[in-house]
Amino acid sequence: xxxxxxxxxxxxxxxxxxxxxxxxxxxxxxxxxxxxxxxxxxxxxxxxxxxxxxxxxxxxxxxxxxxxxxxxxxxxxxxxxxxxxxxxxxxxxxxxxxxxxxxxxxxxxxxxxxxxxxxxxxxxxxxxxxxxxxxxxxxxxxxxxxxxxxxxxxxxxxxxxxxxxxxxxxxxxxxxxxxxxxxxxxxxxxxxxxxxxxxxxxxxxxxxxxxxxxxxxxxxxxxxxxxxxxxxxxxxxxxxxxxxxxxxxxxxxxxxxxxxxxxxxxxxxxxxxxxxxxxxxxxxxxxxxxxxxxxxxxxxxxxxxxxxxxxxxxxxxxxxxxxxxxxxxxxxxxxxxxxxxxxxxxxxxxxxxxxxxxxxxxxxxxxxxxxxxxxxxxxxxxxxxxxxxxxxxxxxxxxxxxxxxxxxxxxxxxxxxxxxxxxxxxxxxxxxxxxxxxx
Amino acid sequence: xxxxxxxxxxxxxxxxxxxxxxxxxxxxxxxxxxxxxxxxxxxxxxxxxxxxxxxxxxxxxxxxxxxxxxxxxxxxxxxxxxxxxxxxxxxxxxxxxxxxxxxxxxxxxxxxxxxxxxxxxxxxxxxxxxxxxxxxxxxxxxxxxxxxxxxxxxxxxxxxxxxxxxxxxxxxxxxxxxxxxxxxxxxxxxxxxxxxxxxxxxxxxxxxxxxxxxxxxxxxxxxxxxxxxxxxxxxxxxxxxxxxxxxxxxxxxxxx
Numbered sequence: 001x002x003x004x005x006x007x008x009x010x011x012x013x014x015x016x017x018x019x020x021x022x023x024x025x026x027x028x029x030x031x032x033x034x035x036x037x038x039x040x041x042x043x044x045x046x047x048x049x050x051x052x053x054x055x056x057x058x059x060x061x062x063x064x065x066x067x068x069x070x071x072x073x074x075x076x077x078x079x080x081x082x083x084x085x086x087x088x089x090x091x092x093x094x095x096x097x098x099x100x101x102x103x104x105x106x107x108x109x110x111x112x113x114x115x116x117x118x119x120x121x122x123x124x125x126x127x128x129x130x131x132x133x134x135x136x137x138x139x140x141x142x143x144x145x146x147x148x149x150x151x152x153x154x155x156x157x158x159x160x161x162x163x164x165x166x167x168x169x170x171x172x173x174x175x176x177x178x179x180x181x182x183x184x185x186x187x188x189x190x191x192x193x194x195x196x197x198x199x200x201x202x203x204x205x206x207x208x209x210x211x212x213x214x215x216x217x218x219x220x221x222x223x224x225x226x227x228x229x230x231x232x233x234x235x236x237x238x239x240x241x242x243x244x245x246x247x248x249x250x251x252x253x254x255x256x257x258x259x260x261x262x263x264x265x266x267x268x269x270x271x272x273x274x275x276x277x278x279x280x281x282x283x284x285x286x287x288x289x290x291x292x293x294x295x296x297x298x299x300x301x302x303x304x305x306x307x308x309x310x311x312x313x314x315x316x317x318x319x320x321x322x323x324x325x326x327x328x329x330x331x332x333x334x335x336x337x338x339x340x341x342x343x344x345x346x347x348x349x350x351x352x353x354x355x356x357x358x359x360x361x362x363x364x365x366x367x368x369x370x371x372x373x374x375x376x377x378x379x380x381x382x383x384x385x386x387x388x389x390x391x392x393x394x395x396x397x398x399x400x401x402x403x404x405x406x407x408x409x410x411x412x413x414x415x416x417x418x419x420x421x422x423x424x425x426x427x428x429x430x431x432x433x434x435x436x437x438x439x
Numbered sequence: 440x441x442x443x444x445x446x447x448x449x450x451x452x453x454x455x456x457x458x459x460x461x462x463x464x465x466x467x468x469x470x471x472x473x474x475x476x477x478x479x480x481x482x483x484x485x486x487x488x489x490x491x492x493x494x495x496x497x498x499x500x501x502x503x504x505x506x507x508x509x510x511x512x513x514x515x516x517x518x519x520x521x522x523x524x525x526x527x528x529x530x531x532x533x534x535x536x537x538x539x540x541x542x543x544x545x546x547x548x549x550x551x552x553x554x555x556x557x558x559x560x561x562x563x564x565x566x567x568x569x570x571x572x573x574x575x576x577x578x579x580x581x582x583x584x585x586x587x588x589x590x591x592x593x594x595x596x597x598x599x600x601x602x603x604x605x606x607x608x609x610x611x612x613x614x615x616x617x618x619x620x621x622x623x624x625x626x627x628x629x630x631x632x633x634x635x636x637x638x639x640x641x642x643x644x645x646x647x648x649x650x651x652x653x654x655x656x657x658x659x660x661x662x663x664x665x666x667x668x669x670x671x672x673x674x675x676x677x678x679x680x681x682x683x684x685x686x687x688x689x690x691x692x693x694x695x
Contacts, residue, residue, distance in 0.1 A: 130541055130674060131580075133504035138574025141611050141646055142583075167613070192576055194609050195620065196586055197644065198628035199637040201604045202596060355579055359621035387617040412617025439619050 142194035144356075144388055144438065146170060146364070147349040149185035154382075156181050162382060167411055170383040172368055174376040174424070176343045182376075186347040186383075191362060192355040193438050195388065344372035346429075347381070356438040361392060364436065366418075369429035377423040381432060385413040388439045395435040402432070486636045491652060494638070495545035495570045509541030509674050510572045511584035512649070515625075517591045520555035524548060525658075525670045539584060539676040544569045546671030549658055555594050563597055565589065565653040571646060573609070581676060587651055588625050597653040605651040608641040 149171050152164035156173045165171065173183040345368060352363040366383070370376055385391060391414045396404045403419040418432050499505055516522050516536040523530035524540065530551040542548055546569070553562040567587060575583050585607060593603045605628065618627065631637035641647040 130509040132507045135577050136504045136574055138572075139646060141609050142573060142575070144612050192579060192583070194573060194575075194583055195612075195615060196607055196626055196648075197610050198588075198626045199606045199608065199631050199641040199644070200593075200628045201631045201637040202593075203602045203604075205600055205602070355576065355582070357582075357622035358624075359619075386612065388612055388615050390617070390619065437619075439615070439617060 140190075142192060143190040144193045144386055145188055145190040146351075146383070146386055146389065147186040148188040149183070154183050154185070156183060160380070165382060165384050165415065167384055167409065167413070168386050170347075170349055170366070170381075172345055172347045172379060172381045174343075174345060174379040176376055177374050180343075182343060182345070184345045184347050186349040186366065189349050189351045189364070191351055191353065191438075193357070193388070195358055195439075342373050343376055344370070345376065345379070346371050358438055361435050361437050362389075363395075364434055366432040367429065368424075368432075370424040370426050373426055375423050375425050379420040379424050381418045381420075383416045384409050385416065385436060387412045389413060389436040390439055391416065392435040392437055395433075397433045398430065399432075400430040402430075486638060491566050491568050491650075492545070492547040494650065495547070495568045498570045499545040505544045505572055507543065508572055509543060510569055510648075511581050511676065512540055512542050512567070512569070512587060513584040514538045514540065514550070514567070514587045514589065516552055516589040517555050517594070520558075520589070520594075521551075521553050522589075523551040523553075524673055525551070526673075527670060531675075539581065541674035541676065542567065542569050543671060543673070544572055548671060548673060552589055552594065555589075556591060557595060558598065561598050563594060563653060564656065564658050565597070565651060568650045568652075569648065570650060571648040573648065585649055586626055587649060589651075589653070590625065593653055597655055600655055602655075603651075603653040604637055605653075606637045606641040606647050607649040607651065608645040608647040610645045614644065 146168050147170040149164075149169050151166050154162055154164045154169065154171045154173070156162055162173075170186040171183050172186070173181055175181055348367040348369075350365045350367070352365075353360075356362050364383075366381055368379065368381060391406065396416065396418075398404065398418055398420075401421045403421065405417045405419070407415040407417065409415045416434060420430065424430075514522055514537075518536060520536040522536060522538045524538075525531075525548065536555075548567045550565050550567065551562055552565060555563075569585070573580075573583060573585065587605075587607060593605070597603055607626065620627070631640045638647060638650070
């Protein structure tokens with residue numbers, strides 16, 4: 001029997017060593033992962049509110065797709081903005097869009113374009129539909145958001161200092177009668193305010209002729225280069241010479257006046273010019289660092305930052321985990337514990353406008369209410385503004401007596417802080433308002 | 440008992456199988472990391488120096504609600520300049536320096552810019568290539584077009600032989616600098632670092648949506664953007680009223 005067992009082992013082991021099934025499974029799994037990684041992050045389809053799928057399919061258009069926002073709450077769907085579903089004031093035409101009477105600015109796009117169809121095109125009149133997809137959610141980079149408590153949860157120290165208050169966070173904290181300090185985040189408000197910028201590259205074809213230009217001394221007949229380069233060179237050179245005349249011996253001054261050195265300086269400037277001919281940044285020519293250069297460097301530093309972290313609000317009362325009574329998408333979030341006392345604070349944040357151009361002002365309203373069954377004290381509301389929000393001075397208002405304080409958040413914006421003086425009884429509340437300018 | 444151990448060991452193939460499994464796990468996690476890094480549709484496989492139209496057409500192949508969408512674009516030139524778009528082998532007769540048009544992603548649009556200050560009768564023919572779109576809420580498409588500026592400085596540079604590439608991108612709001620801006624202001628710009636492609640630089644700072652190329656070349660009949668009747672389609676809007684230039688259809692549904 002034992003010998004028989006060894007024979008079975010010898011018969012089984014060579015087959016197992018090859019493991020064709022394992023390798024196939026592994027290869028299939030790896031292939032699936034790679035194929036999934038190459039897929040577009042468009043995961044589900046739906047019919048747009050104003051269109052049926054049949055006409056689109058008849059036109060051979062792509063199916064109506066809806067991009068699902070990533071799980072990052074910083075890129076969540078804006079609340080209450082009617083981003084997906086047109087609001088009551090929107091008028092959806094048969095074609096693309098829409099009027100927005102609330103704007104004051106007529107914004108009408110129609111199917112009926114020039115001569116009944118768009119201009120150009122190989123097929124004469126390829127399409128008259130300006131937007132075959134309808135309202136579609138896109139990336140969150142076109143929205144400015146404020147409110148909530150994301151990434152590191154906010155904590156309040158004994159000296160009332162706050163940690164974990166990141167950019168865009170808005171929270172309130174208060175004391176209970178039994179000595180606890182509780183923090184409550186507000187809801188998150190998003191405003192459609194895309195901001196554009198440009199990266200530029202200027203290539204001068206004449207840069208490749210630079211050695212020929214220097215050797216032949218064509219500066220007199222090269223108006224393109226001479227006109228660009230000469231003014232700053234001459235100005236700087238003259239200034240330097242005057243300084244050197246006063247501080248250094250005459251013989252050294254005479255050396256600097258030699259023609260050869262002057263020609264070298266001009267050649268260097270032309271080399272800079274060949275890369276980026278005329279820029280707003282004079283430091284590209286001179287090598288000196290200016291404020292504009294610092295901003296560019298700072299931008300690049302910012303680009304290297306990877307934003308990760310906890311993406312859900314967390315509230316802790318003492319050692320107990322708080323439970324949200326409503327979802328984070330609701331206007332206002334109430335957190336509670338199951339203890340004998342039930343302190344509750346609701347913090348609601350609203351924006352006066354769902355979209356804004358750079359330079360426009362928006363009014364934010366913070367409404368807090370004591371919805372618990374006990375008095376709470378030292379109610380403090382803190383809002384860390386995004387870098388693209390500039391607080392408009394003297395616009396902070398409060399419906400109750402409160403001390404208003406601002407701090408720099410070291411990111412170019414402000415932290416707004418209201419300290420409510422009087423305790424808030426159950427059922428009582430207040431309203432805080434302030435205005436910001438969109439940068 | 441010995442038989443049971445051998446069978447149990449043979450079920451995993453012994454130490455060799457363990458090594459293979461470890462390799463498989465490593466391969467799996469490496470693939471997973473790659474998948475995570477590909478979530479954001481960056482353009483790093485492309486370069487701003489690629490031929491016009493190459494990047495946009497590749498973007499279309501990656502899917503999404505892009506094909507056939509007319510993205511509102513606002514083209515601004517210095518005061519006094521005239522902007523015209525190529526249409527069916529010729530240029531339209533737009534007499535304005537501020538044009539609001541709907542352009543499609545992936546196509547290359549040829550412009551004619553004339554009578555700009557210090558032009559000395561010279562006309563330039565820049566191109567615009569859209570490589571992505573915006574996703575505004577309903578009714579706001581024309582209020583938030585993609586702005587494309589033809590600056591006086593760059594027009595003069597191009598008229599003197601330079602080739603200017605501008606990559607327009609949407610700033611990541613979490614990386615945006617606290618700089619005061621107005622919608623009517625010229626877009627802020629900065630030079631791409633030396634040795635780095637401007638498209639990659641824009642990808643790091645945000646989401647590139649358009650590429651403007653300005654040179655001194657005069658297009659000929661072989662130019663795909665102007666040749667024959669194959670110029671890409673576009674829609675003209677009135678920048679002031681934000682409406683279609685000639686005709687506006689009555690809406691199907693009205694305000695409730």
